[in-house]
Amino acid sequence: MSDERDARRAWFEQACVGLHDRYASLQDGEPASYIPELAEVDPDRFAIAAMTVQGERIGVGDCDHEFTIQSISKLLLYGLALETHGRERVLERVGVAPTGDAFNAIELDEATNRAPNPMVNAGAIAITDMVAGATVDERVETMRAMYERYLGRTPTIDRTVWASERETGNRNRAIAYLMLSRGIIEDRVEETLDLYFAQCSVLVTAHDLALIGATIANHGVHPLTGEQVVPREVTRDMLTVALTCGMYDYAGEWAFSVGIPAKSGVGGGILGMLPGVGGLATFSPRLDDIGNSVRGLRVFEQLSHHFDLHLFDPDRPWTR
Ligand code: GLN
Numbered sequence: 211m212s213d214e215r216d217a218r219r220a221w222f223e224q225a226c227v228g229l230h231d232r233y234a235s236l237q238d239g240e241p242a243s244y245i246p247e248l249a250e251v252d253p254d255r256f257a258i259a260a261m262t263v264q265g266e267r268i269g270v271g272d273c274d275h276e277f278t279i280q281s282i283s284k285l286l287l288y289g290l291a292l293e294t295h296g297r298e299r300v301l302e303r304v305g306v307a308p309t310g311d312a313f314n315a316i317e318l319d320e321a322t323n324r325a326p327n328p329m330v331n332a333g334a335i336a337i338t339d340m341v342a343g344a345t346v347d348e349r350v351e352t353m354r355a356m357y358e359r360y361l362g363r364t365p366t367i368d369r370t371v372w373a374s375e376r377e378t379g380n381r382n383r384a385i386a387y388l389m390l391s392r393g394i395i396e397d398r399v400e401e402t403l404d405l406y407f408a409q410c411s412v413l414v415t416a417h418d419l420a421l422i423g424a425t426i427a428n429h430g431v432h433p434l435t436g437e438q439v440v441p442r443e444v445t446r447d448m449l450t451v452a453l454t455c456g457m458y459d460y461a462g463e464w465a466f467s468v469g470i471p472a473k474s475g476v477g478g479g480i481l482g483m484l485p486g487v488g489g490l491a492t493f494s495p496r497l498d499d500i501g502n503s504v505r506g507l508r509v510f511e512q513l514s515h516h517f518d519l520h521l522f523d524p525d526r527p528w529t530r
Contacts, residue, residue: 223268225516226258229509230270239496239504242476245374251277251495253480257416258509259426262488265433269417276413277493278371280475281313281501282333283409283449284420285456290356291328291340292444300340304333308455308462313501314381316388323392329455329473332385338406339395343388353409359432359439360422365412375407382406382419410475416493419481433488449483453521459505460500468510469520480506481503484519 234256243249257271291300304325311317314331318324325333343349357365386403389395395402414422424433424447430440440448452471457464464472470490472482479496480503490513492506518525 212280219266219268220501222260222517223270225513226260226268226270226509229512230256230258233508234271236505236508237496239274239498241478242497242501244476245371245378246494247368247371247374248278248476253496255478256505257491257493259416259420259491260488260492261417261433263424263428263431263433263486265424267417267420269420271416272493273416275493276366276415277411277477277479277495278368278475278477279412279414279419280410280477281329281334282414282419282473282475282477282479282481283412284329284337285426285452285473285481286356286360287334287337287341287353287409287428288328288451289440289444289448290352291337292447293441293511294342295340297447300337302330303336303340304328306451306454310459311464313458314385316385317382318388318392323394324387325394325458326514327451327455329451329458331382332389335382335386335406336389336395338409339398339402340366341405349401349405350408353405357412360425360431361414361418362432362435364422367408368411369411375410376404379403379407379447381442395448406460414479414480416491419479419491419493420489423481423483427483427485427488429485430501449485453481457502458500460502463524464507468514470510470514471508471521472510474506475503476501478503478506480510482510485521487519 241530255272257273259273260268325336341349386399429442430445449471456473470482474480480492482490494503494505
């Protein structure tokens with residue numbers, strides 16, 4: 211590593227430490243409470259993690275603390291669907307337009323008879339329906355293998371969260387049956403919902419998210435193993451929908467102020483991707499009304515601002 215890279219790394223790390231200190235006292239927002247397991251998490255946990263496309267790692271705070279990936283899974287499953295079925299077949303069922311509505315809105319694109327985009331629940335359930343496999347076991351295995359390629363280990367599912375999601379997920383059920391009635395998904399709704407709930411219940415850490423982000427930012431090549439985890443051309447589409455739809459109905463403001471393709475989850479994680487540079491992740495369970503981590507938003511805003519990380523910043527550094 212060159213001296214210049216070392217210096218940049220130290221500078222960035224220092225900034226992360228400073229932001230962690232500064233926002234640790236920020237107590238705004240509440241952990242998700244639609245299921246008891248999420249309401250019971252320790253709200254004070256806080257982590258900032260980063261990994262470059264060269265595999266250098268930075269971590270401040272609770273970077274090894276596990277939490278459920280929740281909606282961040284939508285991005286990975288979208289990549290898998292594009293890889294398996296190709297863009298055209300995916301676009302037949304799921305569009306790419308941001309909705310400006312809540313992620314769990316019971317809403318389809320009526321004109322085209324599609325789910326609006328893959329980052330809202332309707333789109334994510336339609337994408338989950340496309341997970342390949344003749345039986346439910348094969349489909350679970352397909353999903354498991356995908357996670358394993360990113361994480362470098364067999365994913366652990368939080369089974370209590372999974373069961374709770376299944377028991378309480380009637381809104382998602384309503385969305386899925388609406389899509390079945392329109393012929394958007396196949397007639398195996400409970401099985402597909404179960405897979406959807408399982409993918410949301412996978413446990414990750416902030417370090418894991420930074421690694422996933424670095425892989426996608428590295429055009430699909432895992433920075434540590436060199437494996438092509440997801441095809442190069444697919445990462446372009448993943449990054450695009452992350453930028454336009456990844457932060458729920460805050461996506462427009464996020465694109466404007468932060469400008470980093472990202473996906474958040476109600477478990478408290480935010481996964482950011484800096485194409486050609488690396489992955490950036492935060493974890494803090496207190497959420498705002500939209501469902502985004504309050505401290506996470508602040509950290510991303512500050513880092514984007516201080517290091518000119520906005521995708522369209524004329525001074526955006528560090529690309530190769
Ligand atoms: N399991 C949650 C749901 O489907 C995921 C939501 C999220 O992270 N936005 O409602």
